Amino acid sequence: xxxxxxxxxxxxxxxxxxxxxxxxxxxxxxxxxxxxxxxxxxxxxxxxxxxxxxxxxxxxxxxxxxxxxxxxxxxxxxxxxxxxxxxxxxxxxxxxxxxxxxxxxxxxxxxxxxxxxxxxxxxxxxxxxxxxxxxxxxxxxxxxxxxxxxxxxxxxxxxxxxxxxxxxxxxxxxxxxxxxxxxxxxxxxxxxxxxxxxxxxxxxxxxxxxxxxxxxxxxxxxxxxxxxxxxxxxxxxxxxxxxxxxxxxxxxxxxxxxxxxxxxxxxxxxxxxxxxxxxxxxxxxxxxxxxx
Amino acid sequence: xxxxxxxxxxxxxxxxxxxxxxxxxxxxxxxxxxxxxxxxxxxxxxxxxxxxxxxxxxxxxxxxxxxxxxxxxxxxxxxxxxxxxxxxxxxxxxxxxxxxxxxxxxxxxxxxxxxxxxxxxxxxxxxxxxxxxxxxxxxxxxxxxxxxxxxxxxxxxxxxxxxxxxxxxxxxxxxxxxxxxxxxxxxxxxxxxxxxxxxxxxxxxxxxxxxxxxxxxxxxxxxxxxxxxxxxxxxxxxxxxxxxxxxxxxxxxxxxxxxxxxxxxxxxxxxxxxxxxxxxxxxxxxxxxxxxxxxxxxxxxxxxxxxxxxxxx
Numbered sequence: 001x002x003x004x005x006x007x008x009x010x011x012x013x014x015x016x017x018x019x020x021x022x023x024x025x026x027x028x029x030x031x032x033x034x035x036x037x038x039x040x041x042x043x044x045x046x047x048x049x050x051x052x053x054x055x056x057x058x059x060x061x062x063x064x065x066x067x068x069x070x071x072x073x074x075x076x077x078x079x080x081x082x083x084x085x086x087x088x089x090x091x092x093x094x095x096x097x098x099x100x101x102x103x104x105x106x107x108x109x110x111x112x113x114x115x116x117x118x119x120x121x122x123x124x125x126x127x128x129x130x131x132x133x134x135x136x137x138x139x140x141x142x143x144x145x146x147x148x149x150x151x152x153x154x155x156x157x158x159x160x161x162x163x164x165x166x167x168x169x170x171x172x173x174x175x176x177x178x179x180x181x182x183x184x185x186x187x188x189x190x191x192x193x194x195x196x197x198x199x200x201x202x203x204x205x206x207x208x209x210x211x212x213x214x215x216x217x218x219x220x221x222x223x224x225x226x227x228x229x230x231x232x233x234x235x236x237x238x239x240x241x242x243x244x245x246x247x248x249x250x251x252x253x254x255x256x257x258x259x260x261x262x263x264x265x266x267x268x269x270x271x272x273x274x275x276x277x278x279x280x281x282x283x284x285x286x287x288x289x290x291x292x
Numbered sequence: 293x294x295x296x297x298x299x300x301x302x303x304x305x306x307x308x309x310x311x312x313x314x315x316x317x318x319x320x321x322x323x324x325x326x327x328x329x330x331x332x333x334x335x336x337x338x339x340x341x342x343x344x345x346x347x348x349x350x351x352x353x354x355x356x357x358x359x360x361x362x363x364x365x366x367x368x369x370x371x372x373x374x375x376x377x378x379x380x381x382x383x384x385x386x387x388x389x390x391x392x393x394x395x396x397x398x399x400x401x402x403x404x405x406x407x408x409x410x411x412x413x414x415x416x417x418x419x420x421x422x423x424x425x426x427x428x429x430x431x432x433x434x435x436x437x438x439x440x441x442x443x444x445x446x447x448x449x450x451x452x453x454x455x456x457x458x459x460x461x462x463x464x465x466x467x468x469x470x471x472x473x474x475x476x477x478x479x480x481x482x483x484x485x486x487x488x489x490x491x492x493x494x495x496x497x498x499x500x501x502x503x504x505x506x507x508x509x510x511x512x513x514x515x516x517x518x519x520x521x522x523x524x525x526x527x528x529x530x531x532x533x534x535x536x537x538x539x540x541x542x543x544x545x546x547x548x549x550x551x552x553x554x555x556x557x558x559x560x561x562x563x564x565x566x567x568x569x570x571x572x573x574x575x576x577x578x579x580x581x582x583x584x585x586x587x588x589x590x591x592x593x594x595x596x597x598x599x600x601x602x603x604x605x
Contacts, residue, residue: 133310136582136589138544141562145578148566149321225435229548232437233563248438252552255445262445266438274433 021210024286031282037275045091054082056089057240065258075260078250086242087264093243094272097158097227097236098220104162105169106216112166113173114200118181127170134167143226147235154227154243157236161226165219172215176208183207210287217283221276228269244269296597300590311582312364315575316357325349330373330571364579370572372565379576382561387580389459390557393549394542396477401484402535406528408485409492413500413527414519424489431486436545440479440552447475457554476553480545484538491534495527502526529599536592540585 025031044051053073060080068075074083116127134142146160180186181204189203230236231245239246244265251262319326327343328335343349348356363370369379412424448456454475462469499505500523508522509515547559554560558577565573 129306130310130314132307133314133582136307136311136586137314137578138540138581138585140544140547141578141581144547144562144566145315145318145574146321148574149318149571221433228435229437232548233551233566235566248441252441252444255441256449259445262438262441266435266442269435269438270433273435274429277429277433 021286025282028282028285030278031286034275034278034280034282037271038279041091041095041272041275044088045095048088048092052082052085052088054085056081056085056242065254065261067258068260074264075258077247077261078254078258083247083261083264086247087244087268090242090244090247090265090268091272093154093231093237093241094224094227094269097154097161098223098272098276101158101161101165101223101227102216102219104159105165105219106212108162109166109169110173110205110212113170114177114204116170117174117177118196118200118204124174128174131167131170134164135171137164139164139222140226140229143230144233144235147230152235152238154231154237154241157227157230160230161223164226165223168215168219169212172211173208176211177204180204180207214280214284214287217276218280221273221280224269224272224276293597297594300593304586304590307586308583311586312361312579313357315579315582316360318575318578319571320353326571329569332569369576369579372573373570374565374568379572382573383558383576383580386556386558386561389555390543390546390550390559392462393473393477393480393546393555393557394539396473397479397481397484397542397546397549398535398539400477400481401488401538404481404485405488406492406531408489410496410519410524412489412493413496414515416497424493428486428489431483431489434482436479436483437548437552439482440476440549443475443479444552457552459555459557472553472555476549476555479552480542480549483545484542487538488531488535491531492527495530496523499523499527529596532595532599533592536588536595540588543581543584 025035058081060076063072063076063080065078066072066076066080072082072084074087077083077086112127112131116124116131137145143157143160143164146163147157150156150160186199186203189199194203227236228243228245228248231243232249234246234249237243237246247265248262251258251265254261325340327340327347327349330343330347331339348359351359367380369383371378372382375382408424408427412421415421444456447453455472458472460468460472500519505518505523508518513522543558546557547562549555550557550559551563558581562574562577565571565577
C-alpha cells in the first residue's frame with residue numbers, strides 16, 4: 001500500500017463514524033426539528049438589530065400595555081416597549097448564557113475529570129469527594145448562592161451556572177477516562193514513552209468527546225432555564241437590558257391586565273429548551289454505538 | 293445491613309466536610325472587605341469594627357473556618373443581619389413549609405409519572421406511548437415559574453377556582469392549606485413527573501423483555517398480573533433511588549415556586565436573604581439543603597439495598 005493510499009484509508013476511517021453519526025442524526029425527525037429550532041434561535045439572536053421591529057429599550061408612555069395588534073404583534077409592556085423586540089433581543093442573553101456557562105463547565109470540568117480518572121489514587125479520591133460535595137448542593141440553590149455572593153449581573157449568573165454545572169462534566173469525563181485509559185492503544189502510547197499530557201490530550205480526550213457533546217447540548221437547555229430563573233429572581237440580566245426571565249418577573253405583576261407580557265417570553269424559553277433537549281436526545285442516539 | 297449503613301455513613305463524612313468548606317468559601321467571593329459589604333451603605337467604622345470582631349474577620353482563614361464549623365456543629369448558623377433572629381431558628385420555621393410543598397409535589401409526580409411510564413411501556417410504539425413521551429418532553433422543557441404564572445392566569449385570574457398566592461398552615465385549616473398548596477405542588481411536581489415517567493418507562497421496557505416475564509406469560513397469567521405483580525415490582529427498584537434524588541431537586545425548584553405563589557418557605561427565605569445581603573442566612577440555607585440532600589442520598593441507597601434481594605443476600 002502506498003503512503004497516499006494509507007492516508008486515504010485513514011481519512012475514510014476518520015470521516016466514516018462522523019458521517020454515519022450525522023446520517024443517524026438526520027434520520028430522526030425530532031432531532032432535525034430541534035437542530036432547525038436551535039439554528040433559528042441563533043439566527044434571531046445574531047440578526048436581532050436587523051429583524052427587531054423596534055428598539056427594545058425605548059419606552060413609549062402612550063403605548064403602555066397595549067394588546068397585540070398589527071403594529072405590535074406581541075403587544076407592549078408596562079412602559080410601552082415592544083414585546084416582540086424584547087423577546088428577539090432576549091434570545092441573545094439566553095443563548096449567550098447557555099453557551100458561555102456550558103463552556104465554563106466544560107473548560108473546568110473536563111481537565112479535572114481527565115486528571116482525576118487518569119491519575120487515580122489519592123488525587124482521584126480527593127477530587128471526587130469535592131465533586132460529591134458540589135453535587136450535594138442542588139443546581140439552582142448553588143447558582144443562587146454563587147450569584148448572591150458574586151453580585152447580580154448576567155456575567156456573574158453565567159459564572160454561577162457554569163460552576164454549578166461543572167460537577168456533572170467532571171463525573172462524566174472521569175468515568176469515560178477510567179474506561180479508555182485501560183484500552184490497548186493507550187497502553188501502547190504509554191509504552192512508547194509518550195508524556196502523560198500527550199496521552200491525555202491526543203489519545204484519551206478525542207475518544208471521550210461524543211458523550212461530552214451530548215451532555216453539553218443537554219446542559220445548554222438546563223443553563224437556559226437556569227439563566228431565566230436567575231433573571232426572574234433579579235440575579236441575572238439587569239434592566240433595562242432584555243432577558244426572557246426578567247420579562248417574566250415584570251409580567252407577573254400585570255397578569256390580569258396584560259397576559260401577553262408573560263406569554264411570549266415563556267414560550268420563547270420553552271421552545272429554546274425543547275430544541276436543545278431534542279437535539280441532545282438525537283445526538284445521544286446518533287453518537288452512542290449501542291443504539292446504532 | 294448494618295455494615296452497609298456504616299460504610300455509607302463513613303463515605304459521607306468527607307463529602308459533608310467539603311460541603312462545609314465550599315459554603316464557607318462562598319463568603320470569600322464577596323468583593324473587598326466582607327465587613328464593609330455587610331455594614332451596608334453607611335459604612336459606619338464602629339459597625340465595621342463590630343462585624344469584624346463578631347465574624348472573626350481579623351483572624352486567619354483556617355481559624356475562621358474552624359470557628360464557623362464549630363458553631364455550625366453546635367446548631368449555631370449565625371444570626372440574620374436583618375431580623376437579628378438566629379439562622380437555625382429561621383430555617384426551622386421555614387423548612388416544614390417547603391417540606392410540605394415538596395412532599396405534595398412528589399406525590400403528584402409519582403401519581404402522574406409512574407402510571408404514565410407503565411402505560412407508555414406496555415403500549416410501546418402506539419399513539420399512547422408517543423403521547424406520554426410528548427408529555428415528558430413538555431415537562432422537562434417547561435420552566436416551572438412560567439407554568440406557575442400561566443396557571444395563576446388561567447385558574448386564579450380567569451376561572452377563580454384557586455387562590456393565586458398565600459399560605460395557611462395545615463394545623464389552622466387543612467382544606468384551605470390544600471387549596472393554596474395544590475397549584476404550586478403541581479407546578480413543582482410537573483418536571484419531576486416527566487423524569488419519573490421516562491425512568492419508569494425505560495425500566496419497564498427492560499423488565500417486560502426479561503425471561504421471567506415471558507415465563508409468567510407462558511404460565512397463562514393475565515397481562516394485568518404480569519405487569520403489576522411481576523414487572524412493576526422489579527421495574528420500580530431503580531425508580532426508588534431516582535425518586536429520593538429527585539426529591540432533593542424539588543427543594544431547588546421550590547425556590548422559584550415559592551416566589552411565584554408567595555409561600556413563606558425555604559426558597560423564599562434564601563431569595564429574600566440574597567436581596568437583603570443577609571449572607572449568614574444564605575450560607576445556612578445552602579448548608580441545610582446540602583445536608584438534607586446527602587441524607588436523602590443515603591435513604592435512596594438504603595431503600596435500594598432493601599428493595600434489591602440480590603444485594604441483601
